[in-house]
Amino acid sequence: MTTIYQKTKGLQDTTLHYCPGCSHGIVHKLIGEVMEEMGIIDTTIGICPVGCAVFAGNYFACDTIEAAHGRAPAVATAVKRTHPDQPVFTYQGDGDLASIGAAEIIHAAMRGEKFTTFFINNAIYGMTGGQMAPTTLIGQRATTAPGGRTKEQAGEPVQVAEMLSTLKGLVYAERVCVTDIPHLNKAKKAIRKAFEKQMAGEGFTFVEILATCPTNWGMGTAEANKWLMDNLAAYYPLGVIKEV
Amino acid sequence: MKREIWKGSEAIAEAAIRAGCRCFCGYPITPQNEIPEYMSAKMPAAGGVFVQSESEVSAINMVYGAAASGIRAMTSSSSPGVSLKQEGISYMVGAELPAVIVNIMRGGPGLGSIQPAQGDYYQATRGGGNGDYRTVTLAPANLQEAVDLMFDAFDIADQYRNPVMILADGLIGQMMEPLVWKEHKPRNLPPKSWAADGRKGRDHNNFITSLLVEAADCEAHNRCLEKKFQEMEDKECRWEEIMTEDAEVLLVAYGTPARIAQTAAEHLRKQGIKAGVFRPITLWPFPARRLREIAEQRSVKVVLDVEMSLGQMLDDVKLAIGECKPVRFYGRVGGSIPTVSEVEKAAAGAYEEVK
Numbered sequence: 204m205t206t207i208y209q210k211t212k213g214l215q216d217t218t219l220h221y222c223p224g225c226s227h228g229i230v231h232k233l234i235g236e237v238m239e240e241m242g243i244i245d246t247t248i249g250i251c252p253v254g255c256a257v258f259a260g261n262y263f264a265c266d267t268i269e270a271a272h273g274r275a276p277a278v279a280t281a282v283k284r285t286h287p288d289q290p291v292f293t294y295q296g297d298g299d300l301a302s303i304g305a306a307e308i309i310h311a312a313m314r315g316e317k318f319t320t321f322f323i324n325n326a327i328y329g330m331t332g333g334q335m336a337p338t339t340l341i342g343q344r345a346t347t348a349p350g351g352r353t354k355e356q357a358g359e360p361v362q363v364a365e366m367l368s369t370l371k372g373l374v375y376a377e378r379v380c381v382t383d384i385p386h387l388n389k390a391k392k393a394i395r396k397a398f399e400k401q402m403a404g405e406g407f408t409f410v411e412i413l414a415t416c417p418t419n420w421g422m423g424t425a426e427a428n429k430w431l432m433d434n435l436a437a438y439y440p441l442g443v444i445k446e447v
Numbered sequence: 448m449k450r451e452i453w454k455g456s457e458a459i460a461e462a463a464i465r466a467g468c469r470c471f472c473g474y475p476i477t478p479q480n481e482i483p484e485y486m487s488a489k490m491p492a493a494g495g496v497f498v499q500s501e502s503e504v505s506a507i508n509m510v511y512g513a514a515a516s517g518i519r520a521m522t523s524s525s526s527p528g529v530s531l532k533q534e535g536i537s538y539m540v541g542a543e544l545p546a547v548i549v550n551i552m553r554g555g556p557g558l559g560s561i562q563p564a565q566g567d568y569y570q571a572t573r574g575g576g577n578g579d580y581r582t583v584t585l586a587p588a589n590l591q592e593a594v595d596l597m598f599d600a601f602d603i604a605d606q607y608r609n610p611v612m613i614l615a616d617g618l619i620g621q622m623m624e625p626l627v628w629k630e631h632k633p634r635n636l637p638p639k640s641w642a643a644d645g646r647k648g649r650d651h652n653n654f655i656t657s658l659l660v661e662a663a664d665c666e667a668h669n670r671c672l673e674k675k676f677q678e679m680e681d682k683e684c685r686w687e688e689i690m691t692e693d694a695e696v697l698l699v700a701y702g703t704p705a706r707i708a709q710t711a712a713e714h715l716r717k718q719g720i721k722a723g724v725f726r727p728i729t730l731w732p733f734p735a736r737r738l739r740e741i742a743e744q745r746s747v748k749v750v751l752d753v754e755m756s757l758g759q760m761l762d763d764v765k766l767a768i769g770e771c772k773p774v775r776f777y778g779r780v781g782g783s784i785p786t787v788s789e790v791e792k793a794a795a796g797a798y799e800e801v802k
Contacts (some may be wrong), residue, residue, distance in 0.1 A: 307508070
């Protein structure tokens with residue numbers, strides 16, 4: 204019998220807790236596949252965020268460390284510097300990275316820390332139940348912006364990949380999504396490239412993944428995918444933002 | 448052994464490197480800047496990592512990362528900076544990670560002053576972060592003890608997988624004193640098989656976390672931590688007794704005020720008042736049982752607690768002694784240091800009052 208498909212060894216053999224239609228599971232799988240293909244499951248150290256991916260250490264097959272909210276880049280800084288030959292990544296959502304952890308991600312990029320950050324941007328707080336994030340679009344409804352975000356009240360959403368790309372320590376930033384197979388393949392390539400550039404010692408590498416949150420967006424899964432392409436991808440353009 | 452003159456903060460940094468610390472992350476704040484400065488110069492040659500972090504919050508989380516991946520790690524700061532580290536300390540206790548935090552205390556609250564103080568006793572011994580937790584808190588009174596305790600601090604942290612705090616007032620950090628580098632006999636410590644340092648053939652992944660979403664699991668975890676805290680209380684208590692055998696006035700003080708109290712006690716004895724000093728070296732666990740025993744001695748008429756605070760250790764002193772002897776307090780705050788004559792006067796006054 205031939206094996207048509209096999210779950211990647213980069214993930215543990217367990218059930219994910221994510222909601223139907225959420226992008227986290229797909230992104231986990233892509234990172235797991237890249238780790239397996241690169242043969243780095245045994246050496247990689249992953250840093251998990253606070254947010255929906257707080258349990259990622261139960262899913263990734265590599266060693267993992269759960270960080271305090273927003274602090275993953277600080278944790279990763281010391282892990283990478285004390286283990287310079289091993290791949291290190293942080294996996295962070297938009298509340299974690301762009302809000303409470305803004306200082307940590309900016310300074311890690313500024314220092315050119317040689318780890319990779321996977322930034323899951325679904326423009327909302329998922330785990331706490333749909334509050335406004337720094338990435339929530341103008342007009343997008345959230346439980347703390349019931350009438351939709353306004354510029355007057357909350358300013359305009361932050362384009363993190365572009366902001367970090369102004370820093371010299373960042374050598375690679377790409378924004379991807381996983382809404383269909385062609386985009387998913389691009390996302391996987393970006394994940395691999397980030398790991399490769401990290402291990403070549405080039406500097407800080409950053410992959411922003413536009414992600415769906417059907418539960419907190421109040422949409423079906425297909426509708427969420429469409430909303431992402433029509434709205435999120437319009438404000439947060441896909442593609443390579445910076446490559447040195 | 449050769450006696451060398453060292454500055455406090457630099458001696459503490461050197462001791463940490465000699466104790467095997469291989470990752471230091473810190474942020475500048477007076478009066479402890481010599482620690483990160485020394486580390487930046489010496490840590491690379493020791494094969495370790497030095498990072499000047501963007502904040503105290505980041506520094507403690509870097510230490511969390513190094514500790515989680517099996518490296519002996521440390522951060523240092525002074526009072527307002529240590530407040531910012533409380534989140535990370537709580538997480539380290541929760542995730543059972545060993546590390547050393549040095550607090551060279553200055554005046555508070557808020558920005559306070561940059562002179563020596565002891566206003567962070569509550570924060571250190573009660574746990575300034577969230578949750579039920581304890582950290583062994585070591586309070587050196589001179590530079591020899593400061594460097595000796597650094598070796599113990601890393602060993603205690605590793606043995607219990609719990610952060611350890613060195614709580615020293617600004618005088619310990621800033622003054623110069625002679626010291627000798629003693630041979631340290633390391634404890635027999637278990638291997639860090641729990642560390643998230645890459646699986647390298649291990650049949651499972653190591654996942655460092657402090658999250659237990661189910662109440663029953665979180666309670667069970669707390670019970671495990673409680674057992675460790677109890678073991679620390681049983682095994683790690685330290686103190687010094689100075690002229691306490693026949694003391695009528697028992698002075699209780701830690702850090703620099705203990706030295707001032709000792710000189711005051713010597714003066715009082717010349718004046719005919721038998722004074723002695725009980726000096727806690729571990730503030731948590733607090734050497735309550737021994738303090739109680741001494742206070743119960745028939746000779747002891749009154750206990751005088753001396754601090755560079757408004758009376759924080761005083762709570763522990765009263766808890767230990769109860770109603771068995773009267774307890775009085777003398778403190779200076781905000782960066783002011785009690786003088787020997789002030790302590791003498793306070794002790795003599797307390798003695799006269801109860802005689």
